[in-house]
Amino acid sequence: MADNTEDLTYHVHRPVLDYGTFATKYRETFRRKRSLLEVARDEAKQQCGGCTGRHWVSRLLNLVPLVNLLRLNQYSRTDLLSDVVAGFTTCVFHIPQGLAYGLLASLKPINGLYTSLFPVFIFGIFGRSRHLSIGTFSLMALLLSDMIEANYEAYIRRMPGNFSAPMNYTGAEYAKLQTAVVGTFAASVMILTVGILRLGFFMRYMSDAMLKGFTAAAAVQVVVSQLPLLLGIQPERSNSHFRIVASLINQFKVIKSTNFVTLGISIGSIIILYLVKEFVNPRVKKKIRVPLPIELIMIVISLLVSKFAKFNEKLQVAIVGEVPRGLPSPLVPDFGFLPAMLPAAIPVGLVGGVVTMSLAKMYCLEFQYSYDFNEDFAILGVSSLVSSFFQCFFACGALARNSVVVSVGMKSQLASLISCSGMLLVLLAIGPFFETIPTCVLGSIIVVSLINVMSPLKELPRIFRVSRVDFAVFVVSGLAVLVL
Numbered sequence: 001m002a003d004n005t006e007d008l009t010y011h012v013h014r015p016v017l018d019y020g021t022f023a024t025k026y027r028e029t030f031r032r033k034r035s036l037l038e039v040a041r042d043e044a045k046q047q048c049g050g051c052t053g054r055h056w057v058s059r060l061l062n063l064v065p066l067v068n069l070l071r072l073n074q075y076s077r078t079d080l081l082s083d084v085v086a087g088f089t090t091c092v093f094h095i096p097q098g099l100a101y102g103l104l105a106s107l108k109p110i111n112g113l114y115t116s117l118f119p120v121f122i123f124g125i126f127g128r129s130r131h132l133s134i135g136t137f138s139l140m141a142l143l144l145s146d147m148i149e150a151n152y153e154a155y156i157r158r159m160p161g162n163f164s165a166p167m168n169y170t171g172a173e174y175a176k177l178q179t180a181v182v183g184t185f186a187a188s189v190m191i192l193t194v195g196i197l198r199l200g201f202f203m204r205y206m207s208d209a210m211l212k213g214f215t216a217a218a219a220v221q222v223v224v225s226q227l228p229l230l231l232g233i234q235p236e237r238s239n240s241h242f243r244i245v246a247s248l249i250n251q252f253k254v255i256k257s258t259n260f261v262t263l264g265i266s267i268g269s270i271i272i273l274y275l276v277k278e279f280v281n282p283r284v285k286k287k288i289r290v291p292l293p294i295e296l297i298m299i300v301i302s303l304l305v306s307k308f309a310k311f312n313e314k315l316q317v318a319i320v321g322e323v324p325r326g327l328p329s330p331l332v333p334d335f336g337f338l339p340a341m342l343p344a345a346i347p348v349g350l351v352g353g354v355v356t357m358s359l360a361k362m363y364c365l366e367f368q369y370s371y372d373f374n375e376d377f378a379i380l381g382v383s384s385l386v387s388s389f390f391q392c393f394f395a396c397g398a399l400a401r402n403s404v405v406v407s408v409g410m411k412s413q414l415a416s417l418i419s420c421s422g423m424l425l426v427l428l429a430i431g432p433f434f435e436t437i438p439t440c441v442l443g444s445i446i447v448v449s450l451i452n453v454m455s456p457l458k459e460l461p462r463i464f465r466v467s468r469v470d471f472a473v474f475v476v477s478g479l480a481v482l483v484l
Contacts, residue, residue: 065128066412075412082409087418089290090405094120094135094423096295097401097449099320099434100442101136103229104222105144106176109320109442110431111391112136114328117423119395122383124416128376131363132356133405133416134383137398138446138453139218140352142225144180144393147344149237152179155337167329168322181388182333183341187349188385188394194353195378203357203373209463209470210477211358212456214351217478219453220244222446227251229443230266232259232318244482261315262440269298269444277448290408295445299437307436318439323431328391352396356380359397363406400449 017025069075094116102112116135123134155175165174194200224244228235233254238246276294284292311317357373364371384394405415456474464471 064125065130066125066414069412079411080414082411083415084418085290086405086408086410086415088422089293089408090133090401090410090415090419091422091426092293092296093401093404094419095426096299096442096445097136097398098423099299099437100445101138101141103320103439103442104138104141104225104446105180105393106148107144107180107393108173108323109434110323110328111177111180111393112141113323113423113427113431114390115387115392115395117420117427118387118390118392119383120416120423121420122386123379123395124413124420126379126382127413127416128372128379129360129363130369130412131367131402131406131410132360132376132397132413133402133410133419134356134380134395134397135401137352137355137396138222138450139215139355140348140394140396142218142222143348143351144183145225147183147341147348148176148179151183151341151344152176154340155179155334158334158337167331168324177331177391178334178337179341180393181331181391182335182337183345183348184384184388184392184394185333185335186338186341186345187352188381188383188388190346190349190381191353192378192381192385195374195376195381198374200357200373200377203354203361206354206358207470207473209467209473211354212459213474213477214481215355216454216456217481219450221482222450223454224248226443226446229318229439230263230447231255232262232316232440233257242483259316261311262317262438265302265317265438266440266444269302269441270448273298273444273448274451285407291404298441298445299434302441303434303437306438311438312436320435320437320439320442323434325428325431327427330389331391333388348394352384352394353377353380356397359399359402363402400452 066075095113098112098116099109100112102109102115105111120133120135123132127134152172152175155178156171159171159175163171165171167174169177221244224247227233228251231251233251234257235247235250235254238250273294276292281291281294284290306312306317306319309315312319357376360371360373360376380396384392387395460471460474463474
């Protein structure tokens with residue numbers, strides 16, 4: 001059957017108009033460009049216009065996510081029990097990590113415990129992510145150590161000749177502390193600005209390959225930095241490029257001064273920690289969900305043995321030293337030193353923000369709830385900014401700690417607040433008992449905790465086969481950390 005459908009042709013005659021002619025002919029009005037002040041005023045009217053007292057109360061309550069969960073009946077008694085278990089588990093992890101990473105950051109171990117309390121408490125109240133546990137972190141401690149060692153001598157030169165350091169600090173210790181808190185203040189302001197200006201979108205452009213390369217290389221650098229603690233040696237510190245090679249050379253120069261008692265304690269601690277983490281804890285978690293707190297057990301055993309065997313006096317094994325009881329005295333950062341610290345604070349804020357938000361993104365996808373990166377960028381900045389006035393350094397998320405507390409049932413930031421109650425007890429009552437902990441045990445805890453962080457190195461052959469671009473990004477980001 002033949003197709004008798006006729007082809008239809010449409011002829012459209014339309015004059016060509018530019019935008020000005022179109023606006024004149026059809027009387028379209030152009031929007032006047034508004035000033036920044038007008039934009040702010042109109043936005044304020046839109047947000048606040050017609051708000052009742054009840055509306056303002058609702059907004060204030062929304063600042064505390066836990067209150068919002070209770071108002072919406074999204075929090076049960078079962079969730080409360082899970083948060084209690086997760087909170088005390090978090091505290092158990094905070095104690096050894098705080099001591100170890102405070103030392104790694106070139107500060108006193110007690111500063112790590114302070115950092116496990118103040119910023120954690122602030123983020124626990126206002127943080128939006130339900131499954132994010134902030135605190136000390138090995139890579140952050142390494143960055144802070146680099147920042148402190150590179151700048152504290154400049155701060156010493158600012159100090160007057162008759163300067164008397166407060167709080168039982170030596171001049172060098174006080175200079176390091178001021179360098180840390182000023183750098184933390186600067187990094188916190190940067191992160192807070194990112195949140196206020198809603199620049200959290202850049203998280204979309206952080207590839208997994210870049211993050212894995214960075215963290216794996218930084219973990220290698222941390223391990224190398226811990227070798228002096230594990231061997232009981234005191235090499236010269238290098239601040240040059242190719243620092244990892246220079247550090248190994250300096251360590252080799254003094255290898256003959258190795259304290260073999262320290263070395264034996266380190267080897268034994270690493271073996272026990274590794275075996276329990278890799279083989280015992282997987283079986284324990286199947287039965288009671290909570291992993292064996294081997295780090296805390298190791299610390300308790302080592303401090304008791306060290307105290308009664310007098311490791312420091314008789315065998316010259318380095319120990320933690322004085323750990324004051326009580327909360328820290330407020331310390332105002334030296335804002336005159338702030339301009340000099342800004343360049344060094346940028347990588348601290350950038351890495352801390354990216355690592356923390358990467359974890360937040362992972363858990364909000366896993367547990368399927370909405371999340372605003374900008375809000376938590378701002379809250380992360382506020383938590384460390386306020387805490388910098390209490391002898392704390394920059395706090396951020398840590399994969400190892402987070403994975404444990406989520407696995408034992410963390411449901412909200414109430415777990416962080418419960419953890420803070422435990423840390424408060426430690427600081428007020430039992431802090432001085434940590435004085436006899438051998439520093440090599442803390443170094444062993446750091447090294448073993450980084451084994452999983454370095455595991456992406458084993459994936460390099462697979463990444464090379466799957467994507468040459470990802471392989472190149474991984475290698476370049478890793479080499480940048482090791483070289484620079």
